[in-house]
Amino acid sequence: MVQNILKFLTISLLISPNISNSQEIWRENFMVPEKGVWGSNDASSIKTDFKGVSTWTLDYTNIRLKDSNDYAKTVSTSGGRFECRDIDGEVVWSSEEIDISNFENVSIQLTAQETGSGENKSTKYLKAYYKLNSTAEIPFEINGEKYGGWGTDTVFQSGLNGNKLQIVVYICNFYSADKVILDEIIVSAKPKEYPPAQPGDIVINEILFNPFPDGEDYVEIYNNSKNEFPLKDLFLASRDNDFQLTQIYSLAGSKYLLQPYSFLAVTKDTNAIFPFYFIECADCFQQIAKMPSYNNDEDVVVLLNKDTEIIDEFFYSEDLHIPWLADVDGVSLERIAVSTETNLPKNWTSASSESGYGTPGYKNSQVGNQNIAKPKVTFEPEAFSPNFDGFNDEYKIRYELDKPGYVGNVKIFDSKGHFVLQLVKNEILGTAGELTWNGKDETGQRQPLGVYITLVEIFDSNGQVFRFKDGVVLTDLLE
Numbered sequence: 001m002v003q004n005i006l007k008f009l010t011i012s013l014l015i016s017p018n019i020s021n022s023q024e025i026w027r028e029n030f031m032v033p034e035k036g037v038w039g040s041n042d043a044s045s046i047k048t049d050f051k052g053v054s055t056w057t058l059d060y061t062n063i064r065l066k067d068s069n070d071y072a073k074t075v076s077t078s079g080g081r082f083e084c085r086d087i088d089g090e091v092v093w094s095s096e097e098i099d100i101s102n103f104e105n106v107s108i109q110l111t112a113q114e115t116g117s118g119e120n121k122s123t124k125y126l127k128a129y130y131k132l133n134s135t136a137e138i139p140f141e142i143n144g145e146k147y148g149g150w151g152t153d154t155v156f157q158s159g160l161n162g163n164k165l166q167i168v169v170y171i172c173n174f175y176s177a178d179k180v181i182l183d184e185i186i187v188s189a190k191p192k193e194y195p196p197a198q199p200g201d202i203v204i205n206e207i208l209f210n211p212f213p214d215g216e217d218y219v220e221i222y223n224n225s226k227n228e229f230p231l232k233d234l235f236l237a238s239r240d241n242d243f244q245l246t247q248i249y250s251l252a253g254s255k256y257l258l259q260p261y262s263f264l265a266v267t268k269d270t271n272a273i274f275p276f277y278f279i280e281c282a283d284c285f286q287q288i289a290k291m292p293s294y295n296n297d298e299d300v301v302v303l304l305n306k307d308t309e310i311i312d313e314f315f316y317s318e319d320l321h322i323p324w325l326a327d328v329d330g331v332s333l334e335r336i337a338v339s340t341e342t343n344l345p346k347n348w349t350s351a352s353s354e355s356g357y358g359t360p361g362y363k364n365s366q367v368g369n370q371n372i373a374k375p376k377v378t379f380e381p382e383a384f385s386p387n388f389d390g391f392n393d394e395y396k397i398r399y400e401l402d403k404p405g406y407v408g409n410v411k412i413f414d415s416k417g418h419f420v421l422q423l424v425k426n427e428i429l430g431t432a433g434e435l436t437w438n439g440k441d442e443t444g445q446r447q448p449l450g451v452y453i454t455l456v457e458i459f460d461s462n463g464q465v466f467r468f469k470d471g472v473v474l475t476d477l478l479e
Contacts, residue, residue, distance in 0.1 A: 039065030063089035097132025103189035114180025233306035284361030352430035365430030366404035385476035
């Protein structure tokens with residue numbers, strides 16, 4: 001009796017320091033009964049019911065069940081538990097993969113119990129293992145293997161760190177009068193501690209402050225560091241008329257971490273953004289409960305860390321848009337270079353027409369290109385055949401620009417100089433892109449085989465104009 005008490009105290013001392021000040025992140029207490037496998041009364045088959053079970057699976061390929069009294073299933077006893085009785089073999093219970101990437105020093109504890117008088121270690125046991133990041137199974141350090149008649153014990157493992165955790169339990173019981181029981185599995189941990197983001201770590205990279213009707217504002221940030229940051233530790237704000245911080249709202253939501261060198265767009269309602277823009281990365285959005293209400297003409301976007309220190313701040317105005325835009329509704333302002341001062345006016349411009357006037361959650365259309373001295377346009381192929389055979393079906397016009405803010409026109413003529421199509425008309429170009437022609441005119445009519453001339457004109461607000469010309473053969477057009 002004294003030995004059992006000392007054993008209990010030893011386990012308690014080992015467990016308590018690791019669980020204290022931690023939070024529960026996963027639990028399975030088997031509250032729904034009759035989930036698992038059992039024998040049929042005619043001993044001809046195994047009956048199963050796993051409907052609604054999503055947090056664990058059971059491998060029962062190595063057991064024999066003679067009747068309904070032989071089973072490996074959940075029962076309602078003691079508020080719910082998983083029991084194995086007279087299964088003549090071994091089942092393998094496996095948890096789902098548990099995401100522990102946001103936690104450290106993860107602990108697992110479960111209850112291993114048996115009833116009855118069977119003592120054979122080869123035919124009655126419970127063995128508990130864990131897998132980190134889908135690697136090999138590792139036995140629990142405390143009471144990981146229980147054999148014969150042990151009564152009730154707590155199985156425990158602590159100090160785990162990784163991204164994914166899975167619990168695997170092997171249970172064997174050949175006795176009809178005995179039960180081997182798995183119960184109350186709890187995974188707990190302390191949330192990881194992250195240092196606060198500093199100025200330059202995260203920058204404001206794009207903002208839509210004048211949305212389409214029925215649309216919403218969005219702010220895109222970019223993690224310009226090798227560190228990850230919890231979004232609950234980041235805040236958007238604005239400034240009032242006295243230049244004091246106001247409307248400070250957390251970026252917490254379903255997405256927990258901002259990964260290194262990644263984009264994230266935040267908005268109050270993604271359903272008011274997705275219909276209006278090409279969404280390259282839906283996971284690069286965070287819908288948040290509240291957003292500062294940014295004015296349509298000018299305002300201040302402030303990004304704060306968990307200590308309410310300013311990480312980045314942008315004083316925007318609609319005057320930063322390209323001047324010949326007739327309507328700026330739905331047009332975002334994009335940052336040209338993350339390494340350049342945020343509030344330098346030349347570091348912001350309108351998103352390109354080709355991008356749909358916004359690139360929320362991915363690389364800006366107006367990112368600066370320091371490797372280009374002046375606009376460059378290339379054409380390919382020399383002949384194209386829009387017959388949908390997968391080979392040269394489109395005529396492609398690729399451009400690379402030395403700076404953002406250019407406007408483009410592209411016209412196509414036949415060999416006699418007759419106008420066929422204006423492919424692009426006064427469109428705001430990104431710093432790189434591709435335009436295509438499918439061999440049709442403005443009415444959608446396929447054009448006859450022959451030679452066509454393409455004229456490209458690119459100009460900026462300073463009066464610089466660049467012109468390019470190419471000839472292409474339209475051939476093998478199938479009706």
